């Protein structure tokens with residue numbers, strides 16, 4: 610076990626640039642650091658995001674809605690370079706006072722409606738279009754329970770395990786142990802559920818799958834933190850079956866490349882303005898086009 614010689618002082622003070630991977634964007638206060646207007650396109654929905662697991666939830670949701678034929682789900686997607694601090698621009702902070710992607714502006718009505726927090730965005734869109742969220746009381750309760758399970762659980766996977774395993778400036782055995790155990794417990798929760806049901810909320814693909822897949826699905830597919838072997842993800846075979854099935858969905862394939870930066874040219878779509886943008890990448894277009 611790591612021997613720590615650190616004794617916390619009576620009052621915590623901020624040391625900028627503590628050496629962690631995201632030290633340059635972390636600060637103990639909120640609010641805008643600079644004036645910067647957000648770009649705005651012609652589509653009814655404006656998305657300000659990035660292709661991280663939290664961002665991908667929303668682009669997959671929008672692509673699934675378009676696949677279902679909801680033309681009102683057309684969107685312009687603009688990348689927010691969080692490594693460069695664009696989430697602290699005044700325009701972005703006006704849409705999300707919490708300065709985190711994803712953030713959505715619904716411009717389809719007389720006044721724009723802002724929505725932030727990926728879970729709130731998924732629910733907002735599901736209710737707006739009457740899709741991917743069951744309406745019968747029991748099925749809806751089950752779906753929302755798993756949607757909010759994701760919101761509460763993923764910070765232990767991302768901010769806990771991922772941070773200490775992959776991003777912290779040095780390895781702390783205690784922290785990695787604690788969050789590896791919790792991550793494996795969460796994978797086991799999902800595995801037991803998916804042993805009995807094709808999808809997380811039951812028989813239907815819903816916003817619960819859309820929220821959970823970018824984190825736990827991509828983890829078992831070996832796409833997060835280079836931790837597949839460390840966590841022995843192949844043991845969660847029901848999660849793996851579900852993850853592979855969702856990975857093959859055309860809307861998921863499209864959603865994963867939107868607002869993606871720093872990938873090969875043919876695997877990223879930094880901005881998305883219409884379905885035609887996917888042609889260059891050779892991806893399947895919405896079936897309704």
Ligand SMILES: N[C@@H](CCC(=O)N[C@@H](CS)C(=O)NCC(=O)O)C(=O)O
Nearest residue numbers: 634661663691709710711726727728
């Ligand atoms: N609970 C939020 C989490 C969003 C979040 O953590 N976004 C990260 C990227 S995945 C971010 O924008 N980080 C920038 C920062 O912390 O300054 C949600 O689900 O929308």
